[in-house]
Structures are given as structure tokens and as C-alpha cells.
Amino acid sequence: MCTAARPSASVRGMSGDRTGRHAEDAHRLAVTASIDLVRDRPLGEITLPEVAAASGVPEPKLRQVFADEEALIEAVVRAQVDTVLTGQKALLDGVRSLADLRAWRDKLVEDNQVTGGVGGCPIGSLIGELAGRHDRGHRALVAGFAAWEGLLAGAFRRIQERGELDSRVDPGTIATAVMGALQGGFLxxxxxRDPGQLATVLDVSLEHLRVAPAGTSLPRAHSLSTKDD
Incomplete structure (x- = not known):
């Protein structure tokens, strides 16, 4: 009697690896296609059948990778957040002085000018769309902003250690304020459709980041950022 030979452990492992790679490829293609689709429409409106058609991944395969549209939305948000954080980390990790911070500002303004101001922030533009409607995507977005603020706070802390930022201000609070200004400027x-708006908002926001002269009180805007409050 002939019986089918049972695959060896190594063969089964190779098969599992191929399956995993196929799933990763489907995930990557679907997320990339989704990002292209949301350039012209809200993220919450895209559907798995549309993504299947745009990505070339069969819909049954997509449904193996993403349980539903909510899972796809979360994956797209995470991909957008990762892209933004990778770029911002490369810029902000090198900030040690107010001059470095100015260079960070210049890069943001320059990139925004390339699109005539219409590009906006890839993750900031999702705030109103996700809040209260897509919880998983919204949580991923909140985590992304927290990480971005953390990068900013680290930069302000290094500037403070250099003596170029008043020691009484809290880097984390300043990071939150600057993030708010940045997102408002993008909007x-x-x-x-005027990239100069972003430049103006950032300039006014960053203008107050300086050492207060000895014996003087902090400006009113800084009083909310003091460590002693």
C-alpha cells in the first residue's frame, strides 16, 4: 500500500515561510494601493474590493490578511505614521541648538512649498476623519503623534542642556504647543494653498524659544510651560 510521504520539518517550515512572505507581500501591496486611493478620497470610504482591484491582490487573499476594512484602515494609518516618524526622527535626533531647530523648520517649509501647500501632513489630515469613527486607526494615530511629540521634546531638552532654552520650561509641554502650531500651519x-502660512505659524511659535534674561520672569506664553507650576 502506498501512502503519501509526510513533508519533513524543513519542508513544512519552507512552506510556512513562503506563506508568510505571500501574506507580507499582499499586506504591502494593499497598503500601498490604499495610500494612493486616499489621495483623492477619505480613508474611511475605501473598501476591500476596491483595494483588491487597485493592488492586484485577489479579494479572498486580502480577506485572509485583513479581517475587515477597519483592519485595513489601521494598517494604512500605521504605515503613514511610520513614514512620517522615520523622516522626523532623522531630522530631530540631530537637533542640538536653536540653529538646528531652525534647519528643521526650514525643511518642513521647503517640503510644503513643493506641493504649493496642498500636501499637508500625511497623518494630521486624518485626525478629523478617524476621531470617533474608526477607533483602531484613531488609536494608531494618537500613538504616532505621541511619538512625534517625544522626538520634539528630546530636541528641546538637548537645546535646554546647551543653555539656549530657559531651564524653567518643560520640553514636553513646549513640544505639545509646537505640534499644535505645526498641524494648524499645515491646515x-x-x-x-499658501505655504507661507506654515512658515508664519512656525516662526511665531519658535520665536519664543529663547533664554530669558537673568532676573526676569517668563513671558505669559511660557508660564504654562514651567516645571514649577
Whole structure:
């Protein structure tokens, strides 16, 4: 009697590896196609059948990788967040002085000018769309902003250690304020199609980052950022 030979452990492992790679490829293709689709429409409106058609990945395969549209939305948000954080980490990890911070500002403004202001922030543009409607994607977005603020806070802390930022201010609080200004600037630039709006908002926000003269009190805007409050 003939019986089918049972695959060896190594063969079974290779088969599992191929399956894993196929799933990773399907995931990558679907996320890339989704990012292209949301350039012209809200992320929450895309469907798995549309993504299947755009990515070339069969819909049954997509449904093995993503349980539903919510899982796909979360994956797209995470991919967008990772892209932004990778770029920002490369810039902000090198910030040691106010001059370095100015270079960071210049890079943001320069990139925004390339798109005429309409590009906006890839993750900031998702805030209103996800909040209260897509919990998993929203949580991924919140985590992304927290990580970005952490990078900013680290930069402000190094500037503070250098003596170029008042020792009484809290780097984390300043990071939150600058992030708010940055996202507001992106929104204004996108709405008006004027990249100069982002430059203006950042300039006003960063203008107050300086050492207060000895014996003087902090400006009112800084009083909310003191460690002693």
C-alpha cells in the first residue's frame, strides 16, 4: 500500500515561510494601493474590493490578511505614521541648538512649498476623519503623534542642556504647543494653498524659544510651560 510521504520539518517550515512572505507581500501591496486611493478620497470610504482591484491582490487573499476594512484602515494609518516618524526622527535626533531647530523648520517649509501647500501632513489630515469613527486607526494615530511629540521634546531638552532654552520650561509641554502650531500651519497652508502660512505659524511659535534674561520672569506664553507650576 502506498501512502503519501509526510513533508519533513524543513519542508513544512519552507512552506510556512513562503506563506508568510505571500501574506507580507499582499499586506504591502494593499497598503500601498490604499495610500494612493486616499489621495483623492477619505480613508474611511475605501473598501476591500476596491483595494483588491487597485493592488492586484485577489479579494479572498486580502480577506485572509485583513479581517475587515477597519483592519485595513489601521494598517494604512500605521504605515503613514511610520513614514512620517522615520523622516522626523532623522531630522530631530540631530537637533542640538536653536540653529538646528531652525534647519528643521526650514525643511518642513521647503517640503510644503513643493506641493504649493496642498500636501499637508500625511497623518494630521486624518485626525478629523478617524476621531470617533474608526477607533483602531484613531488609536494608531494618537500613538504616532505621541511619538512625534517625544522626538520634539528630546530636541528641546538637548537645546535646554546647551543653555539656549530657559531651564524653567518643560520640553514636553513646549513640544505639545509646537505640534499644535505645526498641524494648524499645515491646515492653513492646505486650505489657502499658501505655504507661507506654515512658515508664519512656525516662526511665531519658535520665536519664543529663547533664554530669558537673568532676573526676569517668563513671558505669559511660557508660564504654562514651567516645571514649577
Amino acid at each position: 492653513l497652508a492646505r486650505t489657502t
